[in-house]
Amino acid sequence: TSNVATITVVPDPAITVQPTSPADVCSGGTTANMVITATGGTPSLTYQWQYFNGATWNNVVNATPAGSTYTGATAATFHVAGIVAAGSYQYRCNVSASGNDCNTTTSNAVTVVVVPDPSLTVPVFTNSSICVGGSTVVSSTISGGTGVPTYQWQYNGGAWANVANGTPAGAIYTNATTASMTISGYTGAGVRAYRLTTNNASGCNFNSASTSVT
Numbered sequence: 001t002s003n004v005a006t007i008t009v010v011p012d013p014a015i016t017v018q019p020t021s022p023a024d025v026c027s028g029g030t031t032a033n034m035v036i037t038a039t040g041g042t043p044s045l046t047y048q049w050q051y052f053n054g055a056t057w058n059n060v061v062n063a064t065p066a067g068s069t070y071t072g073a074t075a076a077t078f079h080v081a082g083i084v085a086a087g088s089y090q091y092r093c094n095v096s097a098s099g100n101d102c103n104t105t106t107s108n109a110v111t112v113v114v115v116p117d118p119s120l121t122v123p124v125f126t127n128s129s130i131c132v133g134g135s136t137v138v139s140s141t142i143s144g145g146t147g148v149p150t151y152q153w154q155y156n157g158g159a160w161a162n163v164a165n166g167t168p169a170g171a172i173y174t175n176a177t178t179a180s181m182t183i184s185g186y187t188g189a190g191v192r193a194y195r196l197t198t199n200n201a202s203g204c205n206f207n208s209a210s211t212s213v214t
Helices: none
Strands: 014-017 037-039 045-052 057-059 069-071 077-081 087-097 110-115 135-139 150-156 160-162 172-174 180-184 192-199 211-213
Touching: 077 087, 135 211
Parallel strands: none
Antiparallel strands: 014 037, 045 057, 045 087, 069 077, 087 110, 135 180, 150 160, 150 192, 172 180, 192 211
16 A cells, blocks of 8 residues: 555636726826735736737736836836836736646726826016015916826026025025915015926926026
């Protein structure tokens, strides 16, 4: 009589938590992670994310679609960055195992939505010419993009830099991180150029045109 041989049969790979579509991003932005959870299979699970090109599903490859770079293409956690063109892009994940007759299972599709970058109107002053010690409010309006933007006004004293009290001489800035900033306190005459910058975690970064106060 031979020794006893044991055969262990395990369930096929199965997805227990489906990936979900991330929040929209702007052109060139980075998505939040798309995460899949699976069990079963032997000896271990393998993952392969795929992109739908409008006709067929194919394993993800950097630069398809244009500009894209992938992190976690063969992992349970995946994200994409750098897609250039606005549009909707579909992805899914195949989960498999190398054990005999371990069948591959495929996740639901998720959609990455890329929206155009925002635009900012040319900043407008309530008073475009003020006397020494006077004040003015400069404002710009954002449209497009996605997510909650952050704002930062900049001054050009030879190069663009975030506004700082005392630059130029005497300047006092109020609400420099909102869409409307108050400027006061200049101690000398001159022409001063400002612009508004905006950005957020979705890659929606943009600079307004420059405008000047005298």
